[in-house]
Amino acid sequence: MLTKDELPECPVATAVALIGNKWKLLIIRNLLSGTFRFGELKTGIPGISQKVLTDNLRSLENDGLVTRMAYAEIPPRVEYSLSEVGKSLSPMFDAMISWGNEYKQTIK
Template sequence: MNKEFPPCPVETTLLLIGEKWKVLILRDLIDGTKRFGELKKSLGSISQKVLTQKLRAMEEDGLVVRKAYAEIPPRVEYSLTELGLSLKPILDSMWDWGMEYKTKVNKE
């Protein structure tokens, strides 16, 4: 997979996960494999179409793996790849920063 990326690594990261839904999908999958319906329920206001688009894009980027089971009704599960899991420290930092920000703003 030879893709062209921006020269700045921060911009590359934002290109891959800089959208609200992608970050929240990562947040949910950090804890382990989830079914499509579980993700949709956890994300709340996301439409089925947008969730499908984001998951496909993340799969193409090598962050998510999709596993379909030949069952009736069909069952599809999503989990993070090793590359996707490597984003955990970034998400942890975002969590910590967000908590600290909320605390400081609420004190003012």
């Protein structure tokens, strides 16, 4: 997790530093609807590789946006969900959905 001193001064730059790639945005989009296992996330994000999904989940977990719950079962079961901080991104995603829909209507 980045410290306050390591984060950019600008709040927009801070948000971009934490969630500013397409894979992180799509992972968060999916997790806003609930808890998922790794395979479910991979299936729900076409085009993402296992390595990229793993790397981005680790990054989101390190930044405190995603929680990882590993169960002591055989075979092992791991579930991912948004932390409370991650859930606070919901209004931003709602705005992005609204804007995206409006834009699609504009260019038709």
